[in-house]
Amino acid sequence: MWVVKTQISEIGKILEDKKELNLCLLKNTSDRHKILPMKEIHAVAKIESSLLKGARKYFEQHDFIEVVVPHLTKATGACENVVTMFDMDYFGQRAYLSQTAQLYLEVLTPFLEKVWCIGPSFRAEPHVDGRHLTEFTLIELEFAGNFEELLNHIEGTICSMIDCALNERTEELQLLNADIERLKKLKRPFTRVTYTKAVESLAELGVNWGDDFKSTHERILVNMNGNQPLFVTHFPKTIKFFNMRENDDNPEIVNSADLLLPMSGEAVGAAEREYRYEKLYQRLITSTMFRQLVEKGGSIRDFEWYLDFYKKYGTLHSGCGIGLNRVTQFILETDDIRATTAFPLNKESIL
Amino acid sequence: MWVVKTQISEIGKILEDKKELNLCLLKNTSDRHKILPMKEIHAVAKIESSLLKGARKYFEQHDFIEVVVPHLTKATGACENVVTMFDMDYFGQRAYLSQTAQLYLEVLTPFLEKVWCIGPSFRAEPHVDGRHLTEFTLIELEFAGNFEELLNHIEGTICSMIDCALNERTEELQLLNADIERLKKLKRPFTRVTYTKAVESLAELGVNWGDDFKSTHERILVNMNGNQPLFVTHFPKTIKFFNMRENDDNPEIVNSADLLLPMSGEAVGAAEREYRYEKLYQRLITSTMFRQLVEKGGSIRDFEWYLDFYKKYGTLHSGCGIGLNRVTQFILETDDIRATTAFPLNKESIL
Numbered sequence: 239m240w241v242v243k244t245q246i247s248e249i250g251k252i253l254e255d256k257k258e259l260n261l262c263l264l265k266n267t268s269d270r271h272k273i274l275p276m277k278e279i280h281a282v283a284k285i286e287s288s289l290l291k292g293a294r295k296y297f298e299q300h301d302f303i304e305v306v307v308p309h310l311t312k313a314t315g316a317c318e319n320v321v322t323m324f325d326m327d328y329f330g331q332r333a334y335l336s337q338t339a340q341l342y343l344e345v346l347t348p349f350l351e352k353v354w355c356i357g358p359s360f361r362a363e364p365h366v367d368g369r370h371l372t373e374f375t376l377i378e379l380e381f382a383g384n385f386e387e388l389l390n391h392i393e394g395t396i397c398s399m400i401d402c403a404l405n406e407r408t409e410e411l412q413l414l415n416a417d418i419e420r421l422k423k424l425k426r427p428f429t430r431v432t433y434t435k436a437v438e439s440l441a442e443l444g445v446n447w448g449d450d451f452k453s454t455h456e457r458i459l460v461n462m463n464g465n466q467p468l469f470v471t472h473f474p475k476t477i478k479f480f481n482m483r484e485n486d487d488n489p490e491i492v493n494s495a496d497l498l499l500p501m502s503g504e505a506v507g508a509a510e511r512e513y514r515y516e517k518l519y520q521r522l523i524t525s526t527m528f529r530q531l532v533e534k535g536g537s538i539r540d541f542e543w544y545l546d547f548y549k550k551y552g553t554l555h556s557g558c559g560i561g562l563n564r565v566t567q568f569i570l571e572t573d574d575i576r577a578t579t580a581f582p583l584n585k586e587s588i589l
Numbered sequence: 590m591w592v593v594k595t596q597i598s599e600i601g602k603i604l605e606d607k608k609e610l611n612l613c614l615l616k617n618t619s620d621r622h623k624i625l626p627m628k629e630i631h632a633v634a635k636i637e638s639s640l641l642k643g644a645r646k647y648f649e650q651h652d653f654i655e656v657v658v659p660h661l662t663k664a665t666g667a668c669e670n671v672v673t674m675f676d677m678d679y680f681g682q683r684a685y686l687s688q689t690a691q692l693y694l695e696v697l698t699p700f701l702e703k704v705w706c707i708g709p710s711f712r713a714e715p716h717v718d719g720r721h722l723t724e725f726t727l728i729e730l731e732f733a734g735n736f737e738e739l740l741n742h743i744e745g746t747i748c749s750m751i752d753c754a755l756n757e758r759t760e761e762l763q764l765l766n767a768d769i770e771r772l773k774k775l776k777r778p779f780t781r782v783t784y785t786k787a788v789e790s791l792a793e794l795g796v797n798w799g800d801d802f803k804s805t806h807e808r809i810l811v812n813m814n815g816n817q818p819l820f821v822t823h824f825p826k827t828i829k830f831f832n833m834r835e836n837d838d839n840p841e842i843v844n845s846a847d848l849l850l851p852m853s854g855e856a857v858g859a860a861e862r863e864y865r866y867e868k869l870y871q872r873l874i875t876s877t878m879f880r881q882l883v884e885k886g887g888s889i890r891d892f893e894w895y896l897d898f899y900k901k902y903g904t905l906h907s908g909c910g911i912g913l914n915r916v917t918q919f920i921l922e923t924d925d926i927r928a929t930t931a932f933p934l935n936k937e938s939i940l
Binding site: 269270271272274275277280283284286287290291294298303304305306307308309310311312314324325326327328329331333335342345346348349350357358360364372373375543544546547551562579580581583585588589 | 620621622623625626628631634635637638641642645649654655656657658659660661662663665675676677678679680682684686693696697699700701708709711715723724726894895897898902913930931932934936939940
C-alpha cells in the first residue's frame with residue numbers, strides 16, 4: 239500500500255514537473271510563434287481575456303467612460319522616466335511612444351468625471367529577462383475624486399478582474415496549476431501601510447527614509463502581510479512623479495499608493511494629482527524627469543499644452559495605472575512576466 | 590400666427606447653425622487641448638465609448654476571446670501599404686508601428702477559434718485634412734469560419750455598436766444633431782453587391798473592372814442603395830491584400846468584402862484568409878506590398894515567422910478590421926474624421 243502511494247505521489251510529481259516545464263517553455267521569447275500551439279499559451283490568453291473583461295465590468299458598473307487616447311505623444315506621454323521612452327521621427331519633429339495616458343485622461347476629468355482606457359505602454363528596455371517587456375498592457379483610470387475613493391476603485395477593479403477569471407477560467411487555471419482556493423480567499427479590504435512604517439520594518443536591511451524599494455523589499459513586505467495584496471501609501475515626494483499631490487499635513491510626502499502583489503511586486507501606481515498651475519509648474523521644472531528631458535534635447539515646450547490647460551481648468555482628481563501582466567503573474571504565481579501573455583515583447587521577440 | 594411660426598423656425602435655424610459651428614470647431618487639430626472643455630467634444634467621447642462597448646458586447650455574446658497583440662512589429666504589421674508605415678530603431682533593427690493585428694490574430698484561430706482585439710492603428714500620413722489620421726482605433730476579429738459567417742459577424746458587430754450608442758447616448762446624439770430615427774431604421778440584412786455588379790453600375794463614370802474605387806464612387810454606390818450600409822464583395826485579387834482567399838470558382842477574385850457606410854465610405858475591410866503555405870508564399874512574393882517592402886530595404890525575413898507557421902498549421906478562417914472613426918462619422922453624419930474623437934492625431938495635433 240505504501241508503495242502504491244509513493245507511486246501515485248511520484249506520478250503526481252512528474253505531472254507537476256511537466257506543468258512546471260511547460261510554464262517554463264512559456265518564458266521563451268526567441269521563437270514565440272513556435273510555441274503558439276501549446277495549450278498552456280491558450281490558457282494564459284483566455285485568462286488574460288477574462289482579466290480585461292473583469293476590469294471593464296467594474297468600470298461600466300461605476301459609470302466610467304472609456305476614452306481613446308493617443309500613443310504617439312510628446313514627452314507628456316512619459317511615466318517618470320524619459321530615458322526609457324522609444325522615440326521616432328514624426329514628420330521632422332521628435333515623437334515618443336507613450337508610456338502612460340495619464341495626462342490625457344486627467345484633462346478630461348473636469349468634464350467627464352470618471353474615465354478609463356486600456357492600451358499598450360512602451361518601454362525602451364533592452365533586457366531580455368523575466369522582469370522587462372518593451373510593450374505591455376496598462377489599465378488606467380482617472381476620476382474627479384480623492385485618495386480614499388482611489389484606493390477603493392483600485393481594490394474593486396483588481397477583485398473584479400480576479401472574480402471574472404475565477405468564474406470563466408477554472409479549467410485554464412487548473413491546467414496552469416494556479417492556486418484557486420488562495421485566489422478565492424483574498425483578504426479584503428487590502429491592508430494599507432504607510433511608506434514610513436514600511437521603511438521602519440525594513441530598517442534591518444539598511445533601507446532609509448527617502449529610498450525607493452527594490453523588488454526584494456517589496457517581496458518581504460508582502461510576506462509580512464501574509465502573502466496578501468498590500469497598499470504602501472504616502473511615499474516621499476522626491477522619488478515620485480511630479481504631479482502627485484502633496485499631503486496637506488506633510489509636504490514631504492505625496493498622497494500616493496503602490497499596490498504590491500505576491501510574485502509580481504508593484505502592480506499598481508496611484509495618486510491624487512496636483513491641479514494648481516503654479517505648483518505644477520514648479521514641481522515639473524525641478525523634477526528628475528524634466529532634467530532627463532532637457533538632457534535628451536527636449537524642453538518645457540513638450541509640456542506647454544498641459545500647463546496651459548491648468549491655467550484655466552483643473553479640479554481635484556486621482557488616478558492609477560494597473561499593470562495587467564503583473565496581475566496575471568500574481569494569479570499564475572510566476573515570477574516571469576514572459577509567461578503572462580501570448581506575445582510578450584522584448585528585444586528578441588519582435589514578430 | 591404665420592409670423593410666430595417664422596420666428597420659431599428662424600430660431601431653430603440659428604440653433605442648428607450654432608450646432609454646425611460647434612461641430613466645425615471639433616475639426617480643429619492645431620490646439621486640441623483648448624477645445625477639450627466644449628460639451629460637443631464630451632458628447633463625441635461618450636458616444637465613442639458606447640460604440641466600443643457595443644462591439645465588445647457582441648464579441649462576448651458570441652464567445653470571442655480578446656487577445657493582447659503587439660504594436661511594435663516587423664512588416665507583418667502592415668495593412669496593404671508598407672509605404673505608410675512609421676518605422677523606428679528597435680535596438681539596432683528596424684521596427685514598425687503596426688497598422689493591423691490581423692496576422693497575429695490569425696495564427697491563434699486554429700487554437701482559440703474566435704478572437705478579437707481593439708487598439709491603435711498607425712499611418713504615416715502627412716495630410717492635415719478631414720480624411721486622414723496618423724493614429725486611429727481599429728476593431729479586429731478573426732475566427733475559424735467562412736465568408737458567409739464573416740458578413741454576419743460584421744453586421745452583428747456594427748449593429749450592436751449602434752444599438753449601444755442609441756440606448757446610452759440619446760442626449761449626446763441630440764446635442765450633436767444626429768438623426769436618431771435614421772439610425773433606428775437601419776435596413777437589415779445589409780445589402781450585398783458584387784464588385785463586378787458595382788463596376789457595371791459605375792461604368793458611365795469610366796470605372797473599369799480591376800480599378801479600385803475612389804471615395805466619390807463609394808458615395809454614389811451608397812446613394813444607389815438608399816443611403817444604407819452596403820457590402821461590396823468579391824474584389825479583384827490584384828488590388829487586395831496578399832492573403833485574401835481566392836474564390837474557388839473564379840481565381841481572379843477573392844472572397845473579400847468592404848462595408849461602405851454613408852458619409853464615411855469604406856468602414857470595414859474583410860476576407861476569408863489563405864492558409865495553404867505554397868499559395869501564401871507565391872501570393873506574398875508577387876504582391877505590391879512585398880515589392881514596396883524590398884524597395885524600403887526589407888526582405889522576406891520579415892515574414893519568416895508567419896510563413897513558417899503555415900508550413901505546419903493553418904485552417905479555414907476569416908476576419909475583418911472595423912474603423913471605429915468611420916462608424917462614428919456615419920452616426921454623426923460628418924465627412925470630417927477629426928470630429929469623431931477627443932484626440933484625433935495628425936501631423937499638427939500631437940500633444
